Amino acid sequence: MEFEKYIDNYTIKEKLHRMFWNIFSYIFFKPFNLPIFKKWRILMLKLWGSKIGKGSVVHSSAKIWAPWNLEMGQRTCIGPHTIIYNPGKIILGNKVTISQYSYLCTATHNYESKLHTLYWKEIKINDYAWVAARAFVGPGVTIGEGAIVGATASVYKDVEAWTVVGGNPAQFIKKRILK
Amino acid sequence: MEFEKYIDNYTIKEKLHRMFWNIFSYIFFKPFNLPIFKKWRILMLKLWGSKIGKGSVVHSSAKIWAPWNLEMGQRTCIGPHTIIYNPGKIILGNKVTISQYSYLCTATHNYESKLHTLYWKEIKINDYAWVAARAFVGPGVTIGEGAIVGATASVYKDVEAWTVVGGNPAQFIKKRILK
């Protein structure tokens, strides 16, 4: 029996774009991990198409799949060892915190198709939201203003503003009230 | 008070085998990450005892603990940053997808014994199944044909063919129907 070849959705142009960014980031982004290079790293991402507001931080160990699909507001932080897997756009608001080892994942396979085609949907995380350590945010998810995705939680659906969710799959825990 | 020494189950021969593979893969496998080295990487794994069918792919960042305990069918893919921890055998069928950061774990400790002995059980993943991003598959698990383990799900029991499971611990979500 023969099994048909797997087909992905990227053009050669897109693949080369990715390959050049990988090589570039290996030389000009990842090694610049000291705090004094904070602005250098932002500059490198902007050079490759990211839109980044004032005072935002991206750690050197963050894996940015496609800087051209990344938008960040002001004073937003992408923490160490995060996985920003963005064939689809990732849009972060202002004062958003993406904690260490968390994983924003915009792509999935269409498992109702025999071809198992890869496709993607935008992730949007609004102002003051916090995605805590080792959490996972799936394709197409919008996280409301001030919402908290607890450590190691997995989110596949939208999260309401100013709520705290946790667990896998993530459930509503409580409202977030600022004191 | 004295605490007794921890005893593992590996012979010196097995430990040396592992050590040589680690050194070898560091030089001849891991650095060959460009797409043009796809067949080279498969060749290296076969040299160390893997059985791999036509058209299958193993990414350079996949951590293969013991290639001699790995079997893959045709057109099966082991994705980037996956953990293939196989003191016990791992047998993947045809057209299986193991997505990035997922973890196939064949070993555990006997926690009913004072010695906390390490032991292992085979993992089997059948044709057309998909283990999605950052999922976990435990020792002894068989995943049925065409089944899907959702992103970040943790599976400790067998998964029925053509079903979709998710969460930690993984629960049945729905049947998978091809359109």
Next chain:
Amino acid sequence: MEFEKYIDNYTIKEKLHRMFWNIFSYIFFKPFNLPIFKKWRILMLKLWGSKIGKGSVVHSSAKIWAPWNLEMGQRTCIGPHTIIYNPGKIILGNKVTISQYSYLCTATHNYESKLHTLYWKEIKINDYAWVAARAFVGPGVTIGEGAIVGATASVYKDVEAWTVVGGNPAQFIKKRILK
């Protein structure tokens, strides 16, 4: 609109301490991954303030955030690729096993404050306990003697002695009975 600056809680002295340890461990700890360097690695950690009992092991790929906040009893093991994130103290008893890829996390943000202040709470893991692969233990948690946190489980509350918990969030599964 202006967004106020994020303030963290570390003094410059603490930051330098951390930076020096990072550089030091990059040269004197991480590369020493062969089994013959087992005692060397323990010596390096003790040099930086860890308290470590007889016969304990720390793998070279374990990420120790602050050795000066780490206490280990006798014959305790911190496995490969673990994340020991300890701005707060982490105290491990005797014969404790911290398996590969698990994450002990002492810090969190005060999300009821507008400043989103970082703070930390001690983690304590008692004799004979086992934190299995890719599990997560949150700030302030005490894990009782002989308790087991199953693979990929996430623990945010204390775990009773000689019980087995699993899932995310972790639930009681059964008592652990030695045979």
